[in-house]
Amino acid sequence: MATLAEAPPRADIQTKSLMQREQDIARKYMGGTPWALVFWALGNLAIWLALWPAVFLGYVPLWAGFLVATANIILCYLPSHEAQHDIIARPGTKLRWLNQLVGHLSTIPLVLPYRIARLTHLEHHRHTNEPDRDPDYSMRADGPLHMIWVSLKNRQPRSTRGLRGYGEALRKIGREDATLDGALYQIVFYGVLCGCAWAGFGLEALLLWWLPRHIATAYIQFFLSWAPHHPAKATGRYRSTRAWRSRLGNIGSMGMQFHIVHHLHPTIPLTRTPAAFRELRPILEARGCRIDGL
Amino acid sequence: MLIASLKWCFYFGPILFGLLFIPPVTAQTLTMLGWEPPLGLTPLATGFVLGGGWGLYAQWRGSWLTWRL
Numbered sequence: 001m002a003t004l005a006e007a008p009p010r011a012d013i014q015t016k017s018l019m020q021r022e023q024d025i026a027r028k029y030m031g032g033t034p035w036a037l038v039f040w041a042l043g044n045l046a047i048w049l050a051l052w053p054a055v056f057l058g059y060v061p062l063w064a065g066f067l068v069a070t071a072n073i074i075l076c077y078l079p080s081h082e083a084q085h086d087i088i089a090r091p092g093t094k095l096r097w098l099n100q101l102v103g104h105l106s107t108i109p110l111v112l113p114y115r116i117a118r119l120t121h122l123e124h125h126r127h128t129n130e131p132d133r134d135p136d137y138s139m140r141a142d143g144p145l146h147m148i149w150v151s152l153k154n155r156q157p158r159s160t161r162g163l164r165g166y167g168e169a170l171r172k173i174g175r176e177d178a179t180l181d182g183a184l185y186q187i188v189f190y191g192v193l194c195g196c197a198w199a200g201f202g203l204e205a206l207l208l209w210w211l212p213r214h215i216a217t218a219y220i221q222f223f224l225s226w227a228p229h230h231p232a233k234a235t236g237r238y239r240s241t242r243a244w245r246s247r248l249g250n251i252g253s254m255g256m257q258f259h260i261v262h263h264l265h266p267t268i269p270l271t272r273t274p275a276a277f278r279e280l281r282p283i284l285e286a287r288g289c290r291i292d293g294l
Numbered sequence: 295m296l297i298a299s300l301k302w303c304f305y306f307g308p309i310l311f312g313l314l315f316i317p318p319v320t321a322q323t324l325t326m327l328g329w330e331p332p333l334g335l336t337p338l339a340t341g342f343v344l345g346g347g348w349g350l351y352a353q354w355r356g357s358w359l360t361w362r363l
Contacts (some may be wrong), residue, residue, distance in 0.1 A: 157308050158356025159363055163320035181301050194314040203326070294352075 019089035020261035022283045026265040029276040032267040033088060033095060041079030041106040048072035055204055059147075066207040072109060077224070078254060078270060079106040084118040085266045110213060111189045112163075120166050123173060124225075125266060127230050128240035129232045135169035138162050139225040140232035147226045151218045162221070220254075228259035238263065238287040243277060245293035250274060260289055299336070312349015317341030 039160050048069060055065040082088055083103030088093035103114040120135040127133035138154060138161035141147035154162025167179050189209070196205035241263040246253035258273040261280060268276050277284075277294075284291060303310065320341030326332060331340040352358040 001298070153357070154358060154363060156357035156359065156363055157352055186304070187300075190311065190315070197315050197318040197322075200322065201320075202315070202322045204317055 005240045018283055020262070022280060024275065025279050025283070026268060028266045028279075029272040030265070032269075033073055033098075034082060034271060036088055037079045037082045037269065038088060038102055040075070043111040044072050044075050044079070045105055045108065048076070050279060055208060056201060062207055064205060065204075067210065069109075070212040070246060072213050074219045075253075076106050076109050076216070077112070078110075080114060080117055081121070081224075082270060083114070084121050087267055087269050108273075109209070111185050113177075113178070113185050115178040115181050116166055116170065116179045119173065119175050119178055120169050123169055126214045126242060128263065129229060131159065133172075135166055136162075136224045136225040136229075137220075137232065138165055140228060144222070147222055148218055150220050155214070155217065156194055163217070168195070171218050223253050223256040224259075227253070227255050228263075233247065238284070238289050242290035243284070243294050244290075257294060260291075297331065306353065308352035309349040310344075312347075312352065313342065316345025320344050330332040 004162060013017075051060065051069055051072070054060040057063055060068075083099050084108070086099060088099035088102055089097075090099075100114075103118065104194070107114065124134050124136045129137060131137050139147070139150065141150040151162065153159065154164060156164075160168065167176075167182070170176055170178050183263050189242075191209060193202075193205045196202060223246075227244065230242075234240055241260045243258055243260045246257050250257050255270050255273060258277040261268060261277045262270075262272040263277070278289050281291070315336055318341060321337035324337040324340060331337055335343070348358065355363075356362060357363050
């Protein structure tokens with residue numbers, strides 16, 4: 001009887017084996033410093049900053065500056081995202097300062113403070129698709145066009161959803177102190193916009209920062225918050241996030257086709273998630289994960 | 295005092311944006327395009343009418359785009 005009681009059911013053995021295999025594969029892709037993301041972060045910020053004098057002095061036409069600035073601000077979130085998960089350097093390691101530097105600097109064009117981004121994003125990971133606890137839950141929408149409308153509505157002055165719901169999310173976890181960062185960023189942002197406008201560079205400020213930031217916010221929310229979790233009804237490790245094929249490809253979707261790998265193993269660097277996905281795929285299929293069209 | 299001032303600024307954000315950012319941008323745009331504002335208004339005055347009106351609407355309704363959130 002004792003032998004029978006000690007023998008685990010066959011399903012448990014399989015589950016354990018799957019988990020072990022999953023961990024073994026994931027570990028292969030973790031570790032090291034993703035220098036590409038570090039250069040991406042600092043180079044992207046440098047280009048965006050250089051655009052201002054280049055456009056003001058007439059070296060770059062405003063329309064071209066607008067296109068480059070929009071690309072810059074769309075691209076600025078991902079390096080910070082790596083830093084939020086301590087991927088560039090773990091706490092206590094020699095390059096930890098670089099992790100924090102990238103985290104703080106890269107999202108300046110997005111007017112998103114690192115502490116707020118990190119705290120709310122980690123809550124999103126802990127409570128993905130839970131209506132009351134996932135700070136990004138309010139980005140759910142019926143389809144792509146509806147999502148863009150939801151993103152715009154969530155940014156309106158009296159909205160309490162999307163980015164405007166982050167204050168409440170911080171209050172729930174006892175980190176209201178971080179909202180001060182948001183207030184300071186907003187004051188600098190609107191101060192620069194108004195200062196430029198009264199100095200005769202209002203259109204430049206509008207097209208190098210205000211409008212690109214709005215476009216980038218919708219783009220980032222589309223590919224990071226909405227698409228990988230749509231329809232945002234399932235919770236649980238293997239069901240809250242999906243893999244899917246984007247019409248814009250892997251680069252256009254900023255690598256988010258493989259977002260399920262990121263949710264399962266958040267310390268795998270962005271650039272290694274496609275390879276990790278391909279190796280993990282049989283396990284994800286055995287787990288019943290959603291792999292839509294990939 | 296500082297916190298109260300910040301809260302005041304953020305509460306009146308839409309009208310402040312409408313009066314401090316939209317007017318000079320409107321004036322710069324009209325001048326660049328060579329458009330004459332109606333009713334003998336200057337480009338900057340046109341910006342104040344547009345920004346003030348829209349900012350007031352956003353302040354009242356809580357949204358720049360919709361009647362209801």
